[in-house]
Amino acid sequence: MEALKTSAPALPPGFSLRETRADGSQEYFLNMGPQHPSTHGVLKLVVRLDGETVVEVVPHLGFIHRAIEKMGENETFVQYIHLTDRMDYLSSHINNLGVCMAIEKAMGIGVPERGEYIRVLVSELQRIQSHLLWWGAFGMDLGAVSAFLYGFKEREKITQLFEELCGARLTMNFFRPGGSNADVPEGFIGKVKELLEEMKFSLDEFDTLISKNMIIRERCFGVGRLSRERAANYGCSGPVGRASGVDFDVRRDDPYSIYDRFKFEVPLGSNGDCLDRYLVRIAEMRQSVRILEQVVAAFPEGQYRSKEKASYKVPAGSYFSAVETARGMFGTYFVSDNSFKPYRVKSRSPNFSNLSALNEMAQGGKIADLVAILSTLDLIIPDIDR
Amino acid sequence: MTEIPANNPVGDFLRANLPAPWAAIGNGLIAVAALAGLVTVTAIFLIWLERKVCAHFQARLGPTRVGPFGLLQPIADAIKLLMKENVKPRGVDALAYFLAPLLPITGSFLVLAVIPFGPTLQVVDLQAGVVYVVAVSGLGILGILIGGWGSNNKYSLLGSMRSGAQLFSYELSMVLCMLLIVMGSGTASLREIVLSQQGPFWHWWIIKMPLAGVAAFVLFMVSSTAELNRGPLDLSEAESELTGGFHTEYTGISFSMFFLAEFVNMFASAGLGATLFLGGFLPVQLGYAPVDHALAMLPGVCWFFAKTYSLIFLYMWFRWTFPRLRIDHLLSLEWKFLLPASMANMLLGATLVAFRWIIP
Numbered sequence: 001m002e003a004l005k006t007s008a009p010a011l012p013p014g015f016s017l018r019e020t021r022a023d024g025s026q027e028y029f030l031n032m033g034p035q036h037p038s039t040h041g042v043l044k045l046v047v048r049l050d051g052e053t054v055v056e057v058v059p060h061l062g063f064i065h066r067a068i069e070k071m072g073e074n075e076t077f078v079q080y081i082h083l084t085d086r087m088d089y090l091s092s093h094i095n096n097l098g099v100c101m102a103i104e105k106a107m108g109i110g111v112p113e114r115g116e117y118i119r120v121l122v123s124e125l126q127r128i129q130s131h132l133l134w135w136g137a138f139g140m141d142l143g144a145v146s147a148f149l150y151g152f153k154e155r156e157k158i159t160q161l162f163e164e165l166c167g168a169r170l171t172m173n174f175f176r177p178g179g180s181n182a183d184v185p186e187g188f189i190g191k192v193k194e195l196l197e198e199m200k201f202s203l204d205e206f207d208t209l210i211s212k213n214m215i216i217r218e219r220c221f222g223v224g225r226l227s228r229e230r231a232a233n234y235g236c237s238g239p240v241g242r243a244s245g246v247d248f249d250v251r252r253d254d255p256y257s258i259y260d261r262f263k264f265e266v267p268l269g270s271n272g273d274c275l276d277r278y279l280v281r282i283a284e285m286r287q288s289v290r291i292l293e294q295v296v297a298a299f300p301e302g303q304y305r306s307k308e309k310a311s312y313k314v315p316a317g318s319y320f321s322a323v324e325t326a327r328g329m330f331g332t333y334f335v336s337d338n339s340f341k342p343y344r345v346k347s348r349s350p351n352f353s354n355l356s357a358l359n360e361m362a363q364g365g366k367i368a369d370l371v372a373i374l375s376t377l378d379l380i381i382p383d384i385d386r
Numbered sequence: 387m388t389e390i391p392a393n394n395p396v397g398d399f400l401r402a403n404l405p406a407p408w409a410a411i412g413n414g415l416i417a418v419a420a421l422a423g424l425v426t427v428t429a430i431f432l433i434w435l436e437r438k439v440c441a442h443f444q445a446r447l448g449p450t451r452v453g454p455f456g457l458l459q460p461i462a463d464a465i466k467l468l469m470k471e472n473v474k475p476r477g478v479d480a481l482a483y484f485l486a487p488l489l490p491i492t493g494s495f496l497v498l499a500v501i502p503f504g505p506t507l508q509v510v511d512l513q514a515g516v517v518y519v520v521a522v523s524g525l526g527i528l529g530i531l532i533g534g535w536g537s538n539n540k541y542s543l544l545g546s547m548r549s550g551a552q553l554f555s556y557e558l559s560m561v562l563c564m565l566l567i568v569m570g571s572g573t574a575s576l577r578e579i580v581l582s583q584q585g586p587f588w589h590w591w592i593i594k595m596p597l598a599g600v601a602a603f604v605l606f607m608v609s610s611t612a613e614l615n616r617g618p619l620d621l622s623e624a625e626s627e628l629t630g631g632f633h634t635e636y637t638g639i640s641f642s643m644f645f646l647a648e649f650v651n652m653f654a655s656a657g658l659g660a661t662l663f664l665g666g667f668l669p670v671q672l673g674y675a676p677v678d679h680a681l682a683m684l685p686g687v688c689w690f691f692a693k694t695y696s697l698i699f700l701y702m703w704f705r706w707t708f709p710r711l712r713i714d715h716l717l718s719l720e721w722k723f724l725l726p727a728s729m730a731n732m733l734l735g736a737t738l739v740a741f742r743w744i745i746p
Binding site: 028030036037038052139140141142143144145146147148149150153209210213215216218219366367368369371 | 440443444445446540541544548617618620624625626627628629706707708709710711712713714715
């Protein structure tokens with residue numbers, strides 16, 4: 001017992017505590033995670049605290065590292081698709097799409113009209129689904145537990161649509177080079193139309209419950225500010241970057257699939273605080289609904305996939321594709337040596353860059369602010385560790 | 387004003403048939419047994435109610451499997467908690483760690499002793515009842531403080547330090563609201579306070595003292611929510627920040643004592659609110675004789691529980707609707723708004739009382 005109290009292990013560099021002050025107070029460390037209700041996964045934050053004020057946050061990664069990119073070197077190109085489900089599991093469709101697009105670029109495969117529409121349809125549903133889960137978790141992190149259930153109730157509708165579409169609810173493995181695994185089932189578009197109507201109603205409901213709540217505004221306004229320059233330097237993308245004013249959305253600035261055919265706005269924030277990140281995501285859900293309305297209105301008949309092939313012998317070279325997931329820019333980089341398996345795979349995950357800004361944002365705030373910031377960063381830990 | 391007898395027939399029976407000291411001891415034992423029963427049943431029922439209310443707020447059903455409407459669920463939970471090992475983590479201060487869970491429940495038990503459940507159902511009617519309530523409810527804070535300190539866990543420590551700051555501050559505005567009623571009724575005895583509200587419902591202190599009564603009630607509800615450590619002011623628990631705060635390390639029976647105290651405290655606090663502001667055990671009277679006679683048929687204890695449970699529902703409503711405040715917002719809410727507001731309200735109340743601008 002005594003040994004416990006006296007033998008303090010030497011601290012690694014960057015972890016020094018300040019000297020005991022004149023009033024006898026001292027800074028201390030708090031381990032948040034790997035099991036903590038608001039890290040949403042196995043993220044560990046070593047927080048240096050002065051009372052309740054955060055001095056420094058050091059994220060510790062690697063608790064769920066599975067070497068997905070290394071595994072990709074031992075799988076064929078098509079087999080790699082399903083591994084990306086396990087990165088950002090809330091954007092699995094969009095990750096799949098990124099991989100498929102890289103393969104299509106390499107092989108020069110085209111996608112039929114209906115296939116492109118399916119891609120946009122499913123991607124936007126996925127984005128709403130992911131933001132809904134985030135919304136619920138955000139409410140719970142800030143203590144409004146009921147919001148969690150409301151968010152999940154809405155998300156469940158989309159998840160059920162996905163289940164109907166590809167049999168999976170989380171790890172989809174749906175897109176293929178040249179289109180998708182299957183056509184949309186009968187009556188699917190009608191169900192999406194119904195969902196969109198319900199979605200508009202529930203988004204208004206969310207505003208009443210959380211967005212307009214004074215406590216939420218108090219807790220989020222001016223908290224965890226990230227300037228435009230710093231956000232750009234950290235490589236923050238997606239809602240986190242856009243809330244800080246980084247006007248970048250892959251869907252608009254480097255249009256893939258048929259995003260250039262649809263009218264939508266890219267919501268921007270100006271303060272870069274938690275409230276902006278919150279509002280940007282809510283606005284994004286409305287924009288996704290807008291895109292989806294255009295998609296279902298013009299949904300064409302025809303083939304959903306250009307040609308089917310079990311594996312692709314990709315010509316030597318390097319190929320890159322970028323998609324906009326619910327969390328930002330997801331890049332897939334293949335190096336091929338003219339074989340059936342990639343020579344190297346690298347993913348650019350939005351969460352890793354977004355997490356890197358955490359320390360700067362949390363400094364000087366309270367522990368409760370740290371939780372709010374973590375929540376509005378909307379991190380998916382398996383996407384950081386991969 | 388009608389005279390309402392204060393003595394309970396059971397007590398009278400014992401007093402008539404036993405020598406004085408034995409009658410006192412017998413009555414004391416009956417009171418303790420009755421309170422212990424009430425505490426247990428209330429806690430179990432409130433756990434069920436909280437789960438049901440929360441479920442319906444969240445578009446769920448809540449417990450449905452154990453017993454009718456899931457009524458036996460809390461009993462199953464209690465058995466589970468009692469069977470669990472009472473873990474003593476390494477490095478805890480054993481005395482503080484094991485003593486702490488007992489203090490909050492003691493505090494709420496003592497508060498219940500002066501609450502008039504019915505005209506003849508009150509353990510003891512202290513002349514300084516309101517002061518006594520304030521004094522003994524402080525035991526709960528002590529339990530949380532030493533529990534958090536003794537747990538040897540930084541989350542617990544943070545939680546208990548938060549609750550120290552929070553509970554001591556909110557007690558001020560709560561006491562001021564209670565004193566307003568003391569001022570209006572001219573007595574600190576809870577029974578006398580109830581009796582000063584006889585008549586139609588506008589004789590309840592919430593309405594009787596124009597404006598000041600409602601303001602005091604609102605302030606009382608807010609500050610008692612903070613006192614109870616319930617959401618949105620449950621900063622010492624703060625599940626999503628501090629993983630449970632002061633009771634992070636507690637399991638089994640120790641945890642269930644904290645849990646029990648939380649619910650009994652809620653009952654005591656709501657009971658106090660009903661007593662002070664809503665006429666306690668007095669029946670609701672609408673000022674229309676035939677209806678009033680019918681309403682007065684219900685015994686006082688039913689009215690007390692009806693009013694108390696309405697307030698409990700309000701507490702639950704707060705909890706399952708609002709997000710949590712941040713510690714500095716919480717403290718500035720108290721010191722910059724609630725406390726000045728209570729003081730201004732007190733001044734208003736004093737003026738009203740002095741000039742007899744009170745609904746007769």
